[in-house]
Amino acid sequence: MRLIEAHPNRRWLVVTLICIVALVTPIGGTMGIILEDSAMNGQTKDAVTCVLLSLALGTFIYITFFEILVPENAKHYNKFAQWFASVIGFAIIAGMMAFAT
Template sequence: MQVSVVRENSADEDMHHGPRSRFATEGNIFSSEGNLVLDKKFESELNPEEQPFTKSLTLILAFLLHVGLECFAFGIQEDVISITSLFFGIIIHKFIVTFSIGMKLAQNHPRRWWIPVILISIVAAVNAIGGSIGIIIEDVNINQTGRDVSTSVLMSLSLGTFFYITFFEILAPEFFNHRNQFLKYLATLIGFIVIALQMIFAD
């Protein structure tokens, strides 16, 4: 059985003439004898403005989960040493990640500057909310075992979302663009070394 698929733009509409473009997809399936078994044509509309917004929304939702859980873990710290070390670690981490995400949002919405501003403002608000919830829970009488288990689970979720953002939303699109590959690898390596050294000396 042979399958022949042809994808083409419709003749009466061009991609550059409007915000929406119509695409036609034709599929033909032939038997081994060469007889036509199935002939179908599908038409769909694609809005090029929806894809960047969907990407930005997915990125921010994942980052919001990471931010909320991370600040929650900061809020439940008890001693001054833990609070201080975690505070400076979060400051360094937030500066780098927020800058990268801000650049990504600006690339996705070059003509709609207010979308990145609103999304970053929401992220800033979630920082305060997550920390406040952590402080409130810290004042509640919970045994140490339950507190340690809940903190470990939440930090694991936070790290998981951070890995997703780093590798799938930031690094992967950058390395698909083959310009300045060596500098990108070098910057990535230096970044990992800086964070690793910060974690070593924090202990």
């Protein structure tokens, strides 16, 4: 939504960027599958996996805190409700991860 607001007269740019973002996830997943099935030695595979996971996690954290939470916080809704929803969301994800492993 913010992309459309930033470029209201450049719809092709918006559509192109959305398509690129939509393709990155399957490409990253495919790279992960190829990496896990590769014949690399354990230490090299672990190092490459660590770097790729760090990039993915860093991107996730950046988007969460700078692209989602900051603009939502600026809307002046009920601050407690925003905080509570964030804590509940975190607890749900943490609980799912605890039971998944």
